[in-house]
Amino acid sequence: MKIADLRLFVKVVELGSFTAAATSLDLPRANVSRRISELEQQVGTPLFHRTTRKISLTNQGEIYYHKLLQVIELFDSANEEITQSSCAMKGKVKLGILSETNEKLQPILFQFLQQYPDVELDLRVIQNGFTDMYQQGLDIAFHGGELVDSSELVARKILALDRCVVASQSYLQKNGTPFTVDELAQHQALCYRWPSGDLEVKWHFSGQTVKVNSRLESNSIAFLKDAAKSGLGIAFLPKVLVSSELQTGSLVSILEHELPIAEQGYLLYPQPKTLNQASRELIQFLLQEVPKLI
Structure with a gap:
């Protein structure tokens, strides 16, 4: 019984499938399946219930998994004590x-x-x-x-991914500067599309929420940032990702007295x-x- 096979079993449990474990460890799926089957033969009991859609631990597999976590932790601790240098x-x-x-x-x-x-x-x-x-x-x-x-x-x-409302000087000179959250609805907004597909057209602040009119949508913050720098509209972006632009002045922060909801x-x-x-x-x-x- 090899420690690598025991680690593989734990990885399968943590990721929930042979395929995910194979991807994680850069192994062929067939290799993972074979090694788990061999491990089951060695311990003398099935460790997983297998269906066409998913796998789940048997009662014996559940016990074995939690015991193995303790064993692997001790094994790694022993190795780390021997190899302390970076x-x-x-x-x-x-x-x-x-x-x-x-x-x-x-x-x-x-x-x-x-x-x-x-x-x-x-x-x-x-x-x-x-x-x-x-x-x-x-x-x-x-x-x-x-x-x-x-x-x-x-x-x-x-x-902390604190947001800030940003725009270019050229956009503000042409379209005016909003001084309240409500005034954002009168401007051209550059809106983020989340990985779920949801479009962020409601911008949340600690005091209120405003629905903006989207001029441009993208799932790339970098694209929205460049669009704002080009004067195409106002964006609502994490401050840490626009700090350089704020320092150089290619973007300016507006409505700084309004606090976005913390993220x-x-x-x-x-x-x-x-x-x-x-x-x-x-x-x-x-x-x-x-x-x-x-």
């Missing part, structure tokens, strides 16, 4: 980042790779942390917006016991460094 840390981490955040995250991730030269980072641009965590077999994923009820994943707040960015990952040492170290590194972006 140069000894090895492993591959699959990380999902939200589009348009790469410019902000690059320095942090480059610093991590320089600190741990034997770690391999597989970076994926994603739209939704909860969905892409399973579809792409990620170890860690960033997520913005509402949380999905999921007992399999840990969600840690990592960054959060999250770091998603499975239970730490199921992650390799490199993934656990990157989680702590991100939790320490990303909040400094504000």
Whole structure:
């Protein structure tokens, strides 16, 4: 019985399917299925109920899974005590980042790779942390917006995604500057389309909500930001993603006396016991460094 096969079993449980586990570990699905079947033969009992649509743990599989988590944690702890130096840390981490955040995250991730030269980072641009965590077999994923009820994943707040209303000087000179939330309805709005398909035409502030008239819609914040810089309308964007434009003056913040409803960015990952040492170290590194972006 190999520790790699035990880790594979845990990965299948955490991701909910042979296919997701195969994607996560860059293995053929047939390889995963065969190794799980061999493990079941070795322990002498079925670990999964299998149907054409999904798999679920048997009673014996449930007991085995929770016992294995303890065993793997002890095994990893023993290994980490032997290899304490940073140069000894090895492993591959699959990380999902939200589009348009790469410019902000690059320095942090480059610093991590320089600190741990034997770690391999597989970076994926994603739209939704909860969905892409399973579809792409990620170890860690960033997520913005509402949380999905999921007992399999840990969600840690990592960054406040405070919004701000922005426009170019040229747009404001031509169309006037709104001084109240209600006046936004009289302007040309640049609206974000969420991965769910919902169009964000209602902009929420702590005191009220206004329905805006959409001039341009996009699921790319970068596109909306460029449109605002070109004078096409007013946008409602996370402040951290337009901080450079606000500093240079290519965009200006308006209605600063109005407070948007607070939103959060999250770091998603499975239970730490199921992650390799490199993934656990990157989680702590991100939790320490990303909040400094504000």
